[in-house]
Amino acid sequence: MNTSTLHFVPPEDFHARSRAALDDPQLRRSFRGAMTFLQEKRRGQFGDEDELQHLRDLGEAVRKNALARLPELLERLEAQLTAAGARVHWADTPEEANAIIHGIAAGCGARRIVKGKSMASEEIELNHYLEERGIACLESDMGEYIVQLAGEKPSHIVMPAIHKTRADIATLFEQHIPGTAYTEDVDELIQTGRRTLRSAFVEADIGLSGVNFAAADTGTLWLVENEGNGRLSTTVPNVHIAIMGIEKVVEKLEHIVPLASLLTRSATGQPITTYFNLISGPRRAGELDGPRELHLVLLDNGRTQAYADEQLRSTLQCIRCGACMNHCPVYGRIGGHAYGTTYPGPIGAILSPHLLVLESTADLATASSLCGACGEVCPVRIPIPQLLVRLRTEANRDPHAQVAHPLRGQGAKYSRGERLVWRFWSGAFGRPAAYRLFRWAATRLRWLAPKDQLGWTKYRTPLKPAPRSLADLLRERGQP
Numbered sequence: 429m430n431t432s433t434l435h436f437v438p439p440e441d442f443h444a445r446s447r448a449a450l451d452d453p454q455l456r457r458s459f460r461g462a463m464t465f466l467q468e469k470r471r472g473q474f475g476d477e478d479e480l481q482h483l484r485d486l487g488e489a490v491r492k493n494a495l496a497r498l499p500e501l502l503e504r505l506e507a508q509l510t511a512a513g514a515r516v517h518w519a520d521t522p523e524e525a526n527a528i529i530h531g532i533a534a535g536c537g538a539r540r541i542v543k544g545k546s547m548a549s550e551e552i553e554l555n556h557y558l559e560e561r562g563i564a565c566l567e568s569d570m571g572e573y574i575v576q577l578a579g580e581k582p583s584h585i586v587m588p589a590i591h592k593t594r595a596d597i598a599t600l601f602e603q604h605i606p607g608t609a610y611t612e613d614v615d616e617l618i619q620t621g622r623r624t625l626r627s628a629f630v631e632a633d634i635g636l637s638g639v640n641f642a643a644a645d646t647g648t649l650w651l652v653e654n655e656g657n658g659r660l661s662t663t664v665p666n667v668h669i670a671i672m673g674i675e676k677v678v679e680k681l682e683h684i685v686p687l688a689s690l691l692t693r694s695a696t697g698q699p700i701t702t703y704f705n706l707i708s709g710p711r712r713a714g715e716l717d718g719p720r721e722l723h724l725v726l727l728d729n730g731r732t733q734a735y736a737d738e739q740l741r742s743t744l745q746c747i748r749c750g751a752c753m754n755h756c757p758v759y760g761r762i763g764g765h766a767y768g769t770t771y772p773g774p775i776g777a778i779l780s781p782h783l784l785v786l787e788s789t790a791d792l793a794t795a796s797s798l799c800g801a802c803g804e805v806c807p808v809r810i811p812i813p814q815l816l817v818r819l820r821t822e823a824n825r826d827p828h829a830q831v832a833h834p835l836r837g838q839g840a841k842y843s844r845g846e847r848l849v850w851r852f853w854s855g856a857f858g859r860p861a862a863y864r865l866f867r868w869a870a871t872r873l874r875w876l877a878p879k880d881q882l883g884w885t886k887y888r889t890p891l892k893p894a895p896r897s898l899a900d901l902l903r904e905r906g907q908p
């Protein structure tokens with residue numbers, strides 16, 4: 429079975445990949461259909477506007493409270509888990525996180541790891557790192573398993589294989605799972621995947637998972653899932669490694685309840701998922717199941733850069749529901765792979781510049797019409813459009829400008845010429861006489877403009893010329 433994974437495509441090739449995606453009618457059809465489906469599912473969950481806004485107030489308050497006290501809460505989480513017999517590791521960078529996990533695996537002689545869904549492990553390219561060192565990683569979430577078989581990255585943070593058609597999956601299973609006949613029957617495909625994965629839980633030396641939320645007061649790791657693979661990978665193998673971004677902690681266990689409700693309803697339109705797994709330590713004396721060792725890896729990977737800035741800190745409120753992606757007109761047309769980052773769509777555009785650097789990710793913030801849909805559906809009220817504008821400003825800032833919290837890659841798109849153009853533009857707009865003169869000159873020099881439409885306007889449907897009169901309009905409609 430092919431379990432190899434690919435390295436990230438460089439995010440700086442975003443424009444070329446977006447163009448390729450726009451020219452792929454099958455991909456556009458798949459995403460359009462999937463996005464419409466997910467939007468309707470979410471809408472069905474939030475029929476009561478007052479309840480939705482009340483829940484959003486609660487969710488935002490919980491996340492803001494947690495971020496305001498982040499260092500203290502992380503230390504409490506560590507103390508609680510340590511007291512329960514778990515080991516907590518701190519990783520500043522993907523390299524450190526990978527080395528820690530490899531160290532744990534080497535310490536117990538592990539050769540096989542079975543994974544529950546974890547975007548943090550995608551972020552550090554863990555599979556690739558471990559496979560280069562002779563340790564096989566098998567994704568057990570069905571969507572992740574499919575993209576792993578295809579040698580691809582997830583194209584959505586909640587539904588990794590959303591870009592795959594039934595026929596794609598049938599072909600993959602036929603090619604990679606011995607003895608599997610081609611079928612497009614969804615139930616049969618799911619059963620085949622389940623049967624193949626089931627033995628992996630028993631054979632694995634380590635189970636690895638992500639963490640949706642962590643409660644500092646009780647030292648509880650909260651995992652949300654639908655397939656049971658999360659529960660199996662965190663209980664069957666002797667060692668469980670959980671990896672989470674440092675922002676996932678909240679103050680109290682009870683604070684997770686509104687977040688979990690917002691997460692499942694916003695993500696998949698479910699009132700609740702099939703499984704909530706609450707993990708508070710390794711197996712205790714007298715218990716019949718659970719791992720004998722529990723490790724938690726706390727990953728920074730640039731999050732403290734966002735944390736240091738009062739406005740950008742709100743990026744870390746994210747609960748990874750994917751609703752902003754599902755409602756984004758850009759993501760809905762180009763899909764997740766075009767972004768070239770672990771987190772695509774609006775959340776990716778505001779988070780990736782911290783995880784990577786602004787040089788390679790500055791274009792992502794420009795892939796938005798600033799329609800505001802992402803901010804409107806975000807269950808924890810992250811002001812995504814404002815953050816996109818802020819990141820555009822940072823990318824165009826003078827690289828030598830002194831600012832309180834410079835971003836890595838500040839001024840990546842800085843251009844003296846562009847700055848001059850905008851200065852001229854704002855000068856003309858600010859003075860009526862200058863604007864009139866500019867308009868007079870621009871009208872007469874229109875012949876200098878390029879004939880072909882530029883940039884995204886190429887993909888717009890041209891507007892029909894307006895009817896000249898009411899009589900024309902009636903004639904067009906076939907009315908005398």
Ligand code: SF4
Pocket residue numbers: 745746747748749750751752753774775802805806807808809810
């Ligand atoms: S930014 Fe908001 S809408 Fe987007 S994934 Fe995060 S929580 Fe969900």
